[in-house]
Amino acid sequence: MSCPICGKATEPKYRPFCSKRCADVDLARWLRGSYVIPGDLAEEEDSPTEDPAAPHS
Ligand SMILES: [Zn+2]
Numbered sequence: 001m002s003c004p005i006c007g008k009a010t011e012p013k014y015r016p017f018c019s020k021r022c023a024d025v026d027l028a029r030w031l032r033g034s035y036v037i038p039g040d041l042a043e044e045e046d047s048p049t050e051d052p053a054a055p056h057s
Pocket of ligand 1: 007022
């Protein structure tokens with residue numbers, strides 16, 4: 001059996017993954033299927049100050 005994330009040999013300690021990292025990756029993927037994790041999207045929300053569409057008040 002090989003790691004479903006990277007395909008390396010499975011480590012019994014982290015079965016069915018090869019390492020904790022891959023286990024975390026799989027967990028993150030699984031969690032994203034249930035709800036959105038604020039991480040990658042958080043940076044995009046921090047928009048720059050210059051916004052041509054924003055009206056001056
Ligand atoms: Zn792996």
